[in-house]
Amino acid sequence: MKKLPIRKEWKQIRAHFRRSMQSNSHVVVTLVDDEGYPRPMPIGSVTLNREEPGGYFIEKFTSSFARFGEEGQRICVLAVNTNKWFWLRSLLKGHFYRPPAIRLYGRLGKLREGTEDEKERFQRLVRPVKRTKGYKIMWKDMNRVRELSFERAEGANLGLMTDALWKSFVGSVEERVVH
Numbered sequence: 001m002k003k004l005p006i007r008k009e010w011k012q013i014r015a016h017f018r019r020s021m022q023s024n025s026h027v028v029v030t031l032v033d034d035e036g037y038p039r040p041m042p043i044g045s046v047t048l049n050r051e052e053p054g055g056y057f058i059e060k061f062t063s064s065f066a067r068f069g070e071e072g073q074r075i076c077v078l079a080v081n082t083n084k085w086f087w088l089r090s091l092l093k094g095h096f097y098r099p100p101a102i103r104l105y106g107r108l109g110k111l112r113e114g115t116e117d118e119k120e121r122f123q124r125l126v127r128p129v130k131r132t133k134g135y136k137i138m139w140k141d142m143n144r145v146r147e148l149s150f151e152r153a154e155g156a157n158l159g160l161m162t163d164a165l166w167k168s169f170v171g172s173v174e175e176r177v178v179h
Contacts, residue, residue, distance in 0.1 A: 002166045004102070004153040006053045013153055014048045016099050020079035021046070023086070027079040029057070031069050031108070045122055045142070046077065053104075053150040058122055058142045059111060069108050075148070077104045096165045101156035109147025118145055 006013065020027060026042040033039050045058035069075075080101040090096045114122075119142065123130075126139045155166060 002155040002157045002162070004155055006104075006150060006153040009153070010051070010053055013053075013102055013104070014050075016081065016102050017046070017048055017079045019083070019086075019098070020081045020102075023081050023083035027077055030076045030078070031073055040078075045125070046148075047118070047121060053153075054106070054109075055148045055150075056109075056114075056118065056145040057148065058114065058118075059144050059146040060142055069146070071108055071110055073108045075106060075108055077106070077148070077150075078102075079104075090161065094161070096158070096162050099155045099165065100158065100162070103154045104150045105152045105154075106148055106150035109149055111144060111146050114143055114145040119143065 004013070017027065021044070026044040027046050028040050029043050029046070030038050030040040043057050046055060047057065048055040078101065081098065086098065087100070090100070122139075122142050126135060129135045156162060157166075
């Protein structure tokens, strides 16, 4: 993965997360359980802050967070743009013109009652299916939010396919993070 200056590139990171959510309706949030194993969970309600590296998600179907997720615990959020046209265009051109994947590393914040604005924002996302039985079962009562704060960001390093992207994305080549 390629280390990104999170504060400087926050606007572009947010744009990537928005495109990723549009292409596959979720991001993956990972924390570590009490035995040291990663617990990845698909979450479709992650919303990033406009200015500061952070955000929140609606915490309802995340029993792992209730068991293992305490305030201050480290997490990783992975957003992959799975749009088939994005990938086809990139493969045909021989390079990515936007990031294919970005990871955000940070910490869990407080679990709290969501504000009216936060609840309404989520309801706008699921409004197209509001008249379905599944909506009433799953999303009608989404009230509690978990705050997130982020400390660093990394973009996918796919060799020559992403070299030019990262030069233009961050303005200069930074040292590669080996994983």
